[in-house]
Amino acid sequence: MSPQHGASSPGRRERPFAGEVRKRTSSAEGRGRPSAADGQERPSRAGERERRSPGQDRERGAAGRDRERAGRDRTGRQAGTDRPAGGHRPARGSQDHRPPGDGRAASPGHTASRHRRALQDRADLRADCADCFALCCVALPFARSADFAADKPAGRPCSNLQQDFRCGIHARLRDKGYPGCTVFDCFGAGQKVSQITFGGVDWRRAPKTARSMFEVFPVMRQLHELLRYLTEALGLAPARPLHKPLRKALAHIDGLTRGSAESIMELDVNALRGEVNALLLRASELARAQVPGRGRNHRGADLMGAKLSGADLRGASLRGALLVAADLTGADLRDADLIGADLRDADLRGADLTGALFLTQAQLNAARGDAATVLPPTLSRPAHW
Numbered sequence: 001m002s003p004q005h006g007a008s009s010p011g012r013r014e015r016p017f018a019g020e021v022r023k024r025t026s027s028a029e030g031r032g033r034p035s036a037a038d039g040q041e042r043p044s045r046a047g048e049r050e051r052r053s054p055g056q057d058r059e060r061g062a063a064g065r066d067r068e069r070a071g072r073d074r075t076g077r078q079a080g081t082d083r084p085a086g087g088h089r090p091a092r093g094s095q096d097h098r099p100p101g102d103g104r105a106a107s108p109g110h111t112a113s114r115h116r117r118a119l120q121d122r123a124d125l126r127a128d129c130a131d132c133f134a135l136c137c138v139a140l141p142f143a144r145s146a147d148f149a150a151d152k153p154a155g156r157p158c159s160n161l162q163q164d165f166r167c168g169i170h171a172r173l174r175d176k177g178y179p180g181c182t183v184f185d186c187f188g189a190g191q192k193v194s195q196i197t198f199g200g201v202d203w204r205r206a207p208k209t210a211r212s213m214f215e216v217f218p219v220m221r222q223l224h225e226l227l228r229y230l231t232e233a234l235g236l237a238p239a240r241p242l243h244k245p246l247r248k249a250l251a252h253i254d255g256l257t258r259g260s261a262e263s264i265m266e267l268d269v270n271a272l273r274g275e276v277n278a279l280l281l282r283a284s285e286l287a288r289a290q291v292p293g294r295g296r297n298h299r300g301a302d303l304m305g306a307k308l309s310g311a312d313l314r315g316a317s318l319r320g321a322l323l324v325a326a327d328l329t330g331a332d333l334r335d336a337d338l339i340g341a342d343l344r345d346a347d348l349r350g351a352d353l354t355g356a357l358f359l360t361q362a363q364l365n366a367a368r369g370d371a372a373t374v375l376p377p378t379l380s381r382p383a384h385w
């Protein structure tokens with residue numbers, strides 16, 4: 001998705017935190033490309049909005065809640081796992097996991113098992129569309145572009161959204177001109193807003209609260225994104241000296257996400273992001289310091305279309321780097337910090353991303369790759385690769 005929403009309202013320009021690949025939209029929508037990890041927003045490009053495909057096979061509508069009985073959520077995943085259970089959502093679906101290590105040298109930045117546990121234990125940081133009222137399909141705007149076949153203002157349901165909050169074209173999103181919907185991730189913000197902030201009462205049943213719900217969602221998404229990165233940082237063994245402040249920040253933000261709609265909308269998300277980013281930067285430096293040799297610094301670099309085939313980028317800082325359509329085939333990206341890197345259409349075939357820091361599924365979904373691309377164990381191989 002990521003809808004380039006305002007920090008506190010759909011009408012405001014979103015100032016995304018690091019580590020996102022946003023859905024492309026038109027600049028007219030005021031959507032910018034993902035900001036660099038250091039929080040600097042770049043000029044608006046063909047908008048983006050990274051998002052998981054929403055609304056899909058929700059096995060529960062406003063009332064129906066029999067997905068648990070089926071043991072699967074509406075994404076087709078087996079409940080409580082990341083494993084695909086039947087051909088849904090490209091964003092999370094059919095991917096295979098390589099075993100940690102994958103026969104290659106261990107990644108010094110991560111203790112693989114801890115890394116996996118840290119993120120996998122936080123199911124609440126993964127989108128669960130079955131418990132969400134399709135907020136990303138309603139609250140967020142998008143503009144007709146290569147990623148969206150039509151314009152949609154914030155707060156209006158997408159024309160493909162069904163009454164039961166499922167997407168009517170879920171299985172054909174790319175074919176129907178909505179690839180942007182396949183690369184969005186709310187990091188679990190959707191179900192938090194739907195079920196906790198608004199107590200499970202959806203915007204169709206309670207139209208008076210709809211606007212508030214739609215305004216809270218993009219803020220919550222940013223908070224959950226911070227939680228996601230903090231959780232990953234806590235899984236980095238070399239970042240142990242920072243575990244206390246990382247845990248403190250995690251608890252603080254987690255508490256904020258459980259506040260009222262009003263309190264969430266009043267938050268200064270940019271300030272929070274800045275505080276968290278300082279910690280993440282230090283964690284990254286500690287992790288990458290373990291890498292033999294000195295990783296290159298390409299922080300915020302414009303590497304659009306760069307020929308980096310086979311490049312040694314192990315332990316490099318690629319924070320916020322513009323890597324759109326870059327040729328990274330066979331590149332060594334082990335332990336590289338990719339927070340906020342724009343990987344749209346980047347060619348990752350044969351690249352090694354073992355131990356890559358702060359890499360998200362949405363970033364992968366926006367890139368190209370193949371069976372030879374080595375992924376961190378917490379991420380899955382996109383179905384379209």
Ligand code: SF4
Pocket residue numbers: 053054055136137158159160161162166167168169170178181
């Ligand atoms: S096409 Fe519309 S309903 Fe379907 S996933 Fe995208 S925004 Fe949601």
